[in-house]
Amino acid sequence: MRYIDTHCHIGRLYVGNDGLLTEEAVLSAMDRAGIERAALLPIESPEEAHFYVTTEEVLGVCRRHPDRFIPFCNVDPRIASGDNSAILRERLRQYREQGCRGYGEAMSGLAVDDIRLQRVYAICGEFGMPVVYHMDAERNLDAPGFPGLERMLRQFPSTVFVGHGQRFWAEISGDADSSQYGGYPSGPVTPGGAIVRLLETCSNLYADLSARSALNALTRGPDPAFASRFLERFQQKLFFGSDLCSASQAAQPLPIMELLQRERAAGRLSETAFRRIARENALRVFALSETHCCPRP
Ligand SMILES: [Zn+2]
Numbered sequence: 001m002r003y004i005d006t007h008c009h010i011g012r013l014y015v016g017n018d019g020l021l022t023e024e025a026v027l028s029a030m031d032r033a034g035i036e037r038a039a040l041l042p043i044e045s046p047e048e049a050h051f052y053v054t055t056e057e058v059l060g061v062c063r064r065h066p067d068r069f070i071p072f073c074n075v076d077p078r079i080a081s082g083d084n085s086a087i088l089r090e091r092l093r094q095y096r097e098q099g100c101r102g103y104g105e106a107m108s109g110l111a112v113d114d115i116r117l118q119r120v121y122a123i124c125g126e127f128g129m130p131v132v133y134h135m136d137a138e139r140n141l142d143a144p145g146f147p148g149l150e151r152m153l154r155q156f157p158s159t160v161f162v163g164h165g166q167r168f169w170a171e172i173s174g175d176a177d178s179s180q181y182g183g184y185p186s187g188p189v190t191p192g193g194a195i196v197r198l199l200e201t202c203s204n205l206y207a208d209l210s211a212r213s214a215l216n217a218l219t220r221g222p223d224p225a226f227a228s229r230f231l232e233r234f235q236q237k238l239f240f241g242s243d244l245c246s247a248s249q250a251a252q253p254l255p256i257m258e259l260l261q262r263e264r265a266a267g268r269l270s271e272t273a274f275r276r277i278a279r280e281n282a283l284r285v286f287a288l289s290e291t292h293c294c295p296r297p
Pocket of ligand 1: 007009041105243
C-alpha cells in the first residue's frame with residue numbers, strides 16, 4: 001500500500017534554502033519514501049514564504065506528471081480591490097476546470113473569519129475543493145479556543161476545512177495559550193482541546209499530519225499511547241502529509257511516516273485506521289480516483 005501525500009510543495013520557498021527546486025527532486029523524495037501521489041500546494045500570499053509558487057506553475061508540473069502529482073490552487077484572498085467575489089470565483093472556477101482538487105495552503109495574514117476568506121470558503125464549498133489552511137501566530141488568526149474557526153465550520157457546512165500548523169495543533173490541548181501559537185509546546189495534552197472538540201462535532205473539519213507541528217502534538221506528552229489513541233479516534237478525519245519544503249528534509253526519513261508505521265507494527269494502530277490515514281481518506285475527501293491521479297486538464 002502506497003501513501004498519498006495531501007500536503008507537499010515544489011520550487012524555491014525560502015531565502016537561504018534552495019527548496020525542492022525541481023519536479024525530479026520531489027519525485028525522487030517521493031519514491032524513496034513510498035509516496036505514490038502528492039498534492040502540490042502553491043504559495044500565493046506574501047505571508048506564506050519568501051517566494052511565490054503560482055498555481056499556473058503547479059498546474060504545469062502536474063500536467064507533465066499526471067500520475068504522480070495532484071494540483072491544488074491558491075489565490076490570495078486580497079487579490080484585486082473592493083468586492084473581489086467575482087474575481088475569486090472566476091479564478092477558482094478556471095483552476096477547478098483545469099483539475100485542481102483543493103485550495104491552499106491558505107496562509108494569509110488575515111483573521112480566519114475575514115470576509116475575503118469567507119468568499120473563498122463559500123466558493124470552495126460550491127466547487128467541492130477542500131481548503132487546506134495553516135494556523136500559527138501570524139496566519140489565519142483566531143481567539144483562544146477557535147471561536148472564529150468554529151463559526152466558519154458552521155456557516156459553511158459544505159466546505160471541507162483541513163487544518164495544519166503550529167497554532168492548529170497547539171489547540172489539541174485544553175491549556176493552549178498564545179505563547180505556543182508559533183511553536184512546539186511540550187508536556188501532556190490536557191482535556192478540552194479545541195481541535196478535539198471540533199473534530200468530534202464538525203463533520204467538515206479534517207486535519208493533515210504534515211510538518212513538525214502534528215508530530216509534536218502526537219508525541220509531546222509522556223503518554224506513549226496518546227498518538228495511537230488520537231489516530232484511532234479520528235481515523236476518518238486525518239491525512240498523511242509531508243510538507244516537504246527543502247532538499248535536506250527530503251533526504252531524511254519522514255518522522256510522521258515512521259510513527260504511523262511503528263504504531264501499526266506494534267499493533268496499537270489498526271490496519272483500517274492506518275490505511276485510511278495513509279491513503280483512503282485522501283481518495284474519498286479529495287475525490288481522487290484509485291487508479292489515476294486526477295482529471296486530465
Ligand atoms: Zn505547507
